[in-house]
Amino acid sequence: MAQTYHRERRSIEPAPNPNAWMITFADLCTLLLTFFVLLFSMSSLNDRAFRNTFQNFSKATGILAMKVDERVALRPYRLMREMVKSLADLEKLDIASLEKVRRAERIKDDDAQRMISGNAIWYEELENEAGFSFILGQQLLFESGQAVLNPKAHPILEKLAQFMKSGFYAIYIDGHTDDVPIRSERFGSNEELSLARAEAVMEYLVVRCGANPKLFALGGYGSSHPLVPNVAGSQKAVNRRVELIFHWNPA
Incomplete structure (x- = not known):
């Protein structure tokens, strides 16, 4: 009687990129920079101009x-x-x-x-x-x-x-x-x-x-x-x- 052999399939996955964290870190730095630029802009804005703008x-x-x-x-x-x-x-x-x-x-x-x-x-x-x-x-x-x-x-x-x-x-x-x-x-x-x-x-x-x-x-x-x-x-x-x-x- 012939024997049937089943070969185990293994998926080949690429190795994780060790530098992937830098993408998230760069996004975070960009957001922080934007936040501090806005803070600086609002702190230097003339009070009356600020009121007029948001009015x-x-x-x-x-x-x-x-x-x-x-x-x-x-x-x-x-x-x-x-x-x-x-x-x-x-x-x-x-x-x-x-x-x-x-x-x-x-x-x-x-x-x-x-x-x-x-x-x-x-x-x-x-x-x-x-x-x-x-x-x-x-x-x-x-x-x-x-x-x-x-x-x-x-x-x-x-x-x-x-x-x-x-x-x-x-x-x-x-x-x-x-x-x-x-x-x-x-x-x-x-x-x-x-x-x-x-x-x-x-x-x-x-x-x-x-x-x-x-x-x-x-x-x-x-x-x-x-x-x-x-x-x-x-x-x-x-x-x-x-x-x-x-x-x-x-x-």
Whole structure:
């Protein structure tokens, strides 16, 4: 009787590549490099530019985006003009665009000094046309080194508060100082002083004027964001300020 023999089949597999781990390691290094580049980019991004950029994401509405953009371009400009007109009714108050202030600061004549005096308010439109800002000089709001509101600032804030009750704007209140270090038992740094001043402005708008506290966000930047170089006394006066930044926020 014939015998049947079965030959065992063995699969021939290639030997594992000892360098395969380098592919995964290279991917990991690439991801880490991307992560740290993003961290560096965000840390060096101007705060206002960061706000303006991400403000657009909250307004994205698909196929209706063009209509929203048209509203953003028109309404803030009109409201800013209405607010400027309202503030112009107040006595002994100089109102000018921030660009005029920067030009006047370089001229150094009598009109320029009046334009950058303590009783001054400056305004400007934001770059992406999604809002505007009002800049109030420190001498209009506070005594030197203090964070208690000056009574002469009350009518100004009350005028501004009338335009805040619609709820269509998110409002950033940012305090700023010049580069002279503060020497005070209450405030350990210029950043603390600038933040306390922003808080004082918000408290008056909310408590005394009835503005919605959910509309506000505060910032205290000390001397880190000057409008003009801190060289002469008039330039330092321009940099001591509180900014109210209005962002279109209909949601």
